[in-house]
Amino acid sequence: MNSRTTLSMLLCTALLGGCATMPTPANLPGARFQREQQLENQPLATCSLPGAPGVIAHLVHVDANVFSGSPDLVGPGDRLKLAVAGDAETLTGSYVVAANGRLTIPFLGEIVAAGRPVSAVEREVRQRLIAGALVRDVAGGVKLAQVEAAGVQVSVEGAVFEPGLVRAGERAADSRATTVDHPAGGDFNSGRSLSAALRAAGGIRPDAAAQAVYLVRGDSYAVIDVTPAFTGGVPADPQLAAGDRIIVPSAGCFQADYVRPSSVTAPGVRVYLSNLSRPASSNSASAINRDSTSFPYGTRMLQGLVSANCVGGSAMNAGRKAVLISRNPVTGRSVVIARSVEGLVRSSDRDDLNPMLMPGDAIACYDSDAMTFVDAVGVVGSLLGPAVLVNGLKK
Template identity: 40%
Template structure:
């Protein structure tokens, strides 16, 4: 009976070990590691993983380390040194620690705003020029899956973040990243150079994805124009020469307010019109919608009437019919004083 319980317990432990993700970061080209072997000074030093994914340590053949965790590299180096008769097994002690994590290149495709080749964990100017400080245990927060998706522009509102694909060495792994938005734990996988990430497109709009997060844009820039009423210029309307930034998830109505297209005298301004123009980045096709300013603010009930703003959208405000009629009358009457003065 005791033997059966032990077998069951060991089976549970084995299952948990397979289900629990490994938190160690695998090595990639450019990573720098420190090798320390007591009484083995000829093998000690700081070494960089070369483009082939090997460590070039003196007196031994290049040691493959690409995709391996530091502990695995430590065990492999121990085996190589013992098999090469450099040390006796009872006396050999090998320690390998990472002293600098390099930037790496991964490839992101699918439902992101800027798919393509992504360079993550880029070093600061000081780190590029100064030798690495031999401090073990450094943590690179920008060499993980969420950082790569963020650097690819973030996911689009139609992304299926429950089935993100990570392809490494021709093996595909499905990762559920919905915890990024809900606060639940999720597996943020450590990446190595050459990893491929595919974010599937669900074909359905998900409004919960249109807000700032670790895998969505933090904001968008929109061009605003409001030339006459209720203000006489963009400067007095608080509209700058460059695009105005909005938090990701802002809507058409908020751009209308930011452009000072709303407010003022109801009789002249409530009937103003606002146009939202959107240009698709890939096709160059421009679409637009026109809405009454008062309706946008008071009667918008869905995404069609009051859509989310996209990067590089343009919002233009036009005066009401009352103001247009007034301007026409003023144009007609303007020459009268001049003619009267001439006749005098």
């Protein structure tokens, strides 16, 4: 091989080694939603309390305490125990409210139970028994008690991560068996609450108007302030009934104070990690598994990079770069940002460049410029080796 060919190979190596490992990601205007993302020179959206949703236009506004202080309402799947004086088997026993919300009792037919307090259902059962001459009009002769409160289906919409229908208060089979085998005078299902339904829907988003959450039930609604879940105090947390509707308006801006575990946010998030840089050749070699991709809500990008084994290592590969792939929860636009790993570790203004991780975010690591040069040398060497061998054989 002549000197001109060798020089050309070395020049190619230098050019490949000088190539940028990752061009600056391009993003559409309006994709930025966190101050720490530092994207285009556009101001962030300002917070504003949205107007009332249109669905409540013809409903009656009631105080939140009306829902919080009202008796629990019977729902489909609830188990009720009927005790009739002087009866052991015919009428006395346990009954489950059907999916249509009705209770079927021998000789009485179907009784509408869902959406009513147990006391109201008891009065109707007693009146029907007396009207049918099945029992005497004696005080305390008919008792109806709730022995199991099943989960209820409610709708959650607006500024939550997973809007839609959720089952609030659904219990495991072993828990239900224990409740049935050891009945008590009543049952309290903590999962049938407003806060539990919000968590079941992925928790409120950082842009939520937490001071004005709407709970719609029948022809009435209440506006509930859940900010005490973050600031302290006891927020209103009414028990839910089947068919309730929860609406969380959006304030249109990112509020970092709401990005942490609480009674109305998810305790953790799942993030996708990729570290295919040296010295690791695969995600499994980087010890990236289910445990390392689950973080407490409020974790920042730098902590995610540590979990992906992108921080530290040899001096040659310490200057890695990383990208965060996220989505603006308000506009729905995806956003990709690039960060220098060592810059996040060493810079004093790291807090201004270290975004918070949202559910479903993804982090990917790239090799440093030094390792890119090494790889370029390897590519050229793989081409240069056979040529040198052929040239030596000719000689």
